[in-house]
Amino acid sequence: MRVLLVNGSPRKNGCTYTALSEIAGELEKQGIDADIFWIGTKPISGCLACGSCVKTGECAIKDVVNEAAELLPEYDGYIFGSPVYYSGINGSMMSFMDRLCYSTSRGGKSPFNHKPCASIVSARRAGTTSALDQLNKYTMYSQSVVIASQYWAMVHGNTPDEVRQDAEGLQIMRTLARNMAWFLKIKEAGLEAGVPYPETEPRVSTNFIR
Numbered sequence: 001m002r003v004l005l006v007n008g009s010p011r012k013n014g015c016t017y018t019a020l021s022e023i024a025g026e027l028e029k030q031g032i033d034a035d036i037f038w039i040g041t042k043p044i045s046g047c048l049a050c051g052s053c054v055k056t057g058e059c060a061i062k063d064v065v066n067e068a069a070e071l072l073p074e075y076d077g078y079i080f081g082s083p084v085y086y087s088g089i090n091g092s093m094m095s096f097m098d099r100l101c102y103s104t105s106r107g108g109k110s111p112f113n114h115k116p117c118a119s120i121v122s123a124r125r126a127g128t129t130s131a132l133d134q135l136n137k138y139t140m141y142s143q144s145v146v147i148a149s150q151y152w153a154m155v156h157g158n159t160p161d162e163v164r165q166d167a168e169g170l171q172i173m174r175t176l177a178r179n180m181a182w183f184l185k186i187k188e189a190g191l192e193a194g195v196p197y198p199e200t201e202p203r204v205s206t207n208f209i210r
Contacts, residue, residue, distance in 0.1 A: 001184045002033040004075040006068065008082040008093030010041050015122040016081045018160040022170050023079060023120070026177035032184060037071065039064050039096050046095040053103035065099045072104060072111040076184055077147075079118045079176075080135055087127030089135050101138045112142035114197055116183045118176055120153040122163065128154040143200075147183060149176035 005024055009016035017036070024034035045061050052060035059065055072078070080097070082089035089097075104111050117139035121131045132152055140146060153176055155169035156162075163169065 001031075001076045001188065002035065002074065003027055003077040003079060003180060003184075004071060005034060005036045005079045006081065006096075007036055007038045008080065008090060008096060009122070010090070010092065011083075012038050012040075013160065014083070015155065015157055015160055015163045016083050016120075018157075018163045019120050019122055019155045019169070019173050020079065020081045022173040023177040023180075026174040027181055030178060030181035032181045035075075037068060039068070039092060041092075044092045044095040045099075047098045047102060053106045057103070057106055059099050059103040061099070065096055065103070068096070068100055069104050075115075077116040077118075077180055078112070078139070078144075079120065079147075079180070080138070081120045081122070082131060082135055084121055084123035084127040084131045087130045089121070089131050094134075097135070097138045101142065105142055110142035112139045112144040113200075115144055116147045116180055116187070117144040118147040118149075118153060118180060120155070120173065120176070122155050122157070124158045125156065128152065128156075145183065147176060147180045149173070149179065 005020045007017050007020055020036055024036060027034040044063060050060055058069060082093040119132055119135035121128050121135065129152055132154060136146060149172045151172050153172055155166050157166055
């Protein structure tokens with residue numbers, strides 16, 4: 001079993017990476033392979049609302065979003081991490097998530113359906129809960145199973161060294177990793193025992209303006 005951890009920070013080895021590394025290390029201890037994918041520092045365009053993905057199933061803008069989309073089917077679970085900018089996730093990560101989640105769910109089943117997903121954020125001090133709420137909403141839209149920890153999944157610190165001093169934050173990351181590993185194992189056992197996925201009804205969209 002494999003979990004993809006997405007580092008949405010422009011700093012490849014910064015505070016967000018430090019938190020994700022703590023998770024990855026614990027996942028490996030639990031027998032789960034973990035890979036960290038960095039979205040990089042090149043500009044990531046927001047969604048252009050062109051509608052191309054509805055026809056093709058992929059985003060028309062060719063960049064790191066497409067690279068990540070191609071990887072999704074290879075993994076059994078996902079964890080998304082972002083630094084906090086003005087009480088929200090950073091701009092590049094927001095554009096990345098907007099396009100990744102929308103384009104991969106057009107014309108068929110989303111790769112997030114019935115897979116465990118989690119979000120973590122990193123901040124010097126505040127704005128964490130609103131950023132975490134924003135990040136969680138992406139995969140919740142796609143019938144993913146949200147993996148929680150013993151507290152809101154956040155770390156605090158202005159540098160990686162400071163994050164490593166956040167004993168509670170690092171424990172939260174390890175607990176999240178163990179919960180992710182536990183769910184993946186019971187999901188596998190359930191499928192082997194013949195427990196089917198939930199029935200999915202044809203989607204209904206209600207327009208409030210008639």
